Amino acid sequence: MPAIAWEDLPADIQHAVQDNAIAGHIVKAEPRTEGIMPGLSAHIHASGDDDAAFVKAVPVTSPAAGLYRRELAANRALPAVAPAPQLRWGTEAAGWIVMVFDWLPGRSADLSPGSDDLPAVLATVERLADMLTPCPWPDALPVADYVAALTEKAHRLLAKPPHCVPARDRYIRAVESFDPADLSGDVMLHYDLHPGNLRVAGRQVSVLDWSFACRGAAWVDLAVLAPRLIEAGNTPRQAEQLLSELTAWAQAPDQAVVGLAALWTMFREYKSLYGPPDVQHFRAQAANAGRAWMDHRAF
Known part of the structure; x- marks a missing residue:
């Protein structure tokens, strides 16, 4: 367009x-x-x-x-x-x-290892979860509706010849064991946390672009932030260590985290191959981070 x-x-x-x-x-x-x-x-x-x-x-x-x-x-x-x-x-x-x-002055958040922005970003995400429980938007879609779009692209990717999908068997196991009911909750989620949607001015962090806002469990926003932390240079272990400081992360079912990570990654894998050319590079970078996280989880 x-x-x-x-x-x-x-x-x-x-x-x-x-x-x-x-x-x-x-x-x-x-x-x-x-x-x-x-x-x-x-x-x-x-x-x-x-x-x-x-x-x-x-x-x-x-x-x-x-x-x-x-x-x-x-x-x-x-x-x-x-x-x-x-x-x-x-x-x-x-x-x-x-x-x-x-208008908010400032810059995109720096999520790289040791960044001074990380404590403020994590504190803001946790504060939002508290502030937005119960969900203040009665008509918010359940996050499972958005994840259904990831699942559709995952099945399209898995339908390609096996050599086109590295770690195909691991993806299949993750998807088969994933239960969307584990995402349920009464928190208004952002569902698209990444540096460009986190505006930093001094010590203040503001969360922009709520176009994917939905309703679900608080840990879901942390799960979609994890590969962004990895994309910014943190190892998967470092990313999970950062998230472990937040209460909601302890409530995340391991199987659900793995399934969501696989679906999130496959969606970006698919878009990096078949999406609009002007965003394929960004999708590929995100997919690489997702794969690294999946390797760390070793499911």
């Missing part, structure tokens, strides 16, 4: 953003190119009190429209004190889904 610029929004939508979410007059909309989500991402600069905001928008005809709708609903459900950018305004109108957030 071609990149969307602020100028591509209908005039009525631009005016609505101005009237409902911006103090002062919009003087510049600076495109932001981080991430792989289609749609408009722009840093809005305004006159007056030097107001700044972040706007996301996508046509309702986009394949990503469902994710935008879920992100809008999830942000409306988040408590005001949550470590996340404050949603100023959002709407679905004139064929567009639009969200405007407070």
